Amino acid sequence: MGNDLENQTEELIKQTAKMLFFTKGHINAKTQEIADEAGVNRALIHYYFRSRDILFEQVLQEELDHTKHYMHRIFTSKDPFKEKVSQFLNTLIDRMIDYPYLENFMVAEIMKDPNKIKQFHAFNEGVKLKDIIEADLKEEIVAGRLKPIKIEHFMANLMGMSAYPMIAKPIMQSIFGFDEIAYKKFLIERKRVIYKSIFDEDLPS
Amino acid sequence: MGNDLENQTEELIKQTAKMLFFTKGHINAKTQEIADEAGVNRALIHYYFRSRDILFEQVLQEELDHTKHYMHRIFTSKDPFKEKVSQFLNTLIDRMIDYPYLENFMVAEIMKDPNKIKQFHAFNEGVKLKDIIEADLKEEIVAGRLKPIKIEHFMANLMGMSAYPMIAKPIMQSIFGFDEIAYKKFLIERKRVIYKSIFDEDLPS
DNA sequence: AATATGTTTAACAAATTTGTCAATACAAAC
DNA sequence: GTTTGTATTGACAAATTTGTTAAACATATT
Known part of the structure; x- marks a missing residue:
């Protein structure tokens, strides 16, 4: 059947x-x-x-849900903050290798219908992820493991450094003459570079 | 007539x-x-x-040329590197306040026709901007004013931290509850935050 | 004023794309 | 082997969007 x-x-x-x-x-x-x-x-x-629209909505929603879940899982764990960030970088960048344009699409969709934005709250799931990360940040700053920075700037830095190379993949590939292999290698490298840029120390292997 | x-x-x-x-x-x-x-x-x-296509091409090309010119002007000047970066941040972010989705469009266009990428070389204008910036970088690193970093990672960090908040504007606005005024303020703040993240020192007023 | 040149308009045609439907194929259940 | 329900197909209709044209309009030139 x-x-x-x-x-x-x-x-x-x-x-x-x-x-x-x-x-x-x-x-x-x-x-x-x-x-x-x-x-x-x-x-x-x-x-x-x-309809085509419903198909589109559905596959986008599936991927958004996926994003929601892994972000929530990572940031609500009991791991140290640096470990959380490390896991986030790993997951996000691996994911972007599969779906380079997902980020672009989320934005394009919201542009069409700004009401739709509620679905995009990877940050609203019971306890607000924003608040959890914010608390983590404060703790790190007080403990002197991180220079003072506001949550919105911290996230903009983290997401920007991670997502931009994917969003602008064709541009960067062209400028720096990367083929697919080299670009993938470049993306993997970025996990360490971003970690270092944020915490000013090397990512433990 | x-x-x-x-x-x-x-x-x-x-x-x-x-x-x-x-x-x-x-x-x-x-x-x-x-x-x-x-x-x-x-x-x-x-x-x-x-045709609609020609209109689209034409306005996009105009803005690309604009981008080309200011990047070339800034990075070929005789100013110190940090001053160049500061000017770049100023120009890019101000520009993104006017045209938040320009970056998105460049990418979307290239996706349609990957051959079109040649037009997008804000980096090819006589002397290659990539080489100029790379030389500057080496100098800064040797002089100890900058931690060792490869040009492609440096640019990915710089562009990512600058452009992402624009590309993902609706997402960030929603997560952090910014209205238009607050978001503009946030973008202006980013100039200093990014400068500090890159050079580990405050942007001179 | 008559003419020429460039601009604007509404109506029309063509092309593209989505959505519907009735007919058919297929597989499992009886 | 017939029945039943679902899956698949091609043909068709509707909607949307782009592109064309001929005529109206405006303005400057002779």
Whole structure:
């Protein structure tokens, strides 16, 4: 009765859409392109998702939920703050290697409909992540392990240094002449560089 | 004949398009919306620019040229490196207040047609900016005014910390509860925060 | 005033893209 | 093998968006 292993075709369409949207960055991929890439009839997209918009919403939401969960898991753990940041860098950068354009899309979506922003609160899940990180920050600063900095600047620095090389990947690749291999290596390196820039000490291996 | 003060209507259409594209972030603004916003007949867009694509290319190219020029001017000057960075931060951040989504668009454009990347070399203008900055960096490092860092990481840090808060403006606004005024203040603050993060000393007033 | 030149307009045509539907294929259950 | 429910297909309709054109309008030149 067709619902064996997580409906095959439906899942295939979603994975293909994610690849086109978030990996290749084809923000305006037409239903025909998605269907072709997935090797299915275009009408199936409407059969499973009713409309292109709903498909888009759904795959974006799935990835947002994913982001929410890992951020919450990392920052609510009992690990030391530096360990949290290290894990965050690892997860975020690995993830961006898979979906370089996800960040771009979140922004593009919010631009279309600013009300939609509530869904994007990776920061609202019971206890506010913002408050947790803020408390951590204060503790580090008081203990002298971190120079005084406001939470919003700390996060802007951390996210910016991490996400920008992905968002602007083609630009940086061109400027510095990186091929895919070199760029991936560059991204991995960034984990250590960012850690060092923030804490002024080397990331423990 | 009719070319008095830089053709009024043509200029109006371009300014309106830039506002919709780069300030408001309506990446898919239709010709009708542009015409309505400018208060002109839609056919005039085709009269002056032949097609929506050409209009888009043209306004984007204008802004890219602008970026090219100020970056080249700042980094080829004889000022000390720290002064260059300070000026760069000032110019970039002020500019991003006007055109928050310009960065996003450059990337989106390149995604569509990766060949187009040559136009985006704010870094190729006679002498390569990359080489100039790289030389400056080495000098600073040797003189002990800067911790050792590779050019690509230095630029990723600098651009990321500067550009990200603009690219992800709606997200950060929502997380930290900034209204427009507060966000602008936050952006201005960032000049000092970034300078301090990079050079580990306060930006001279 | 007549003419020429450039600008603007509304109506139309073409192209693109999304969404719907009835017919068909397929697989499991009876 | 027939029934039943779901999956898939191609053809079609609707909607959206871009691009074209001929005529109206304005302004300057002769």
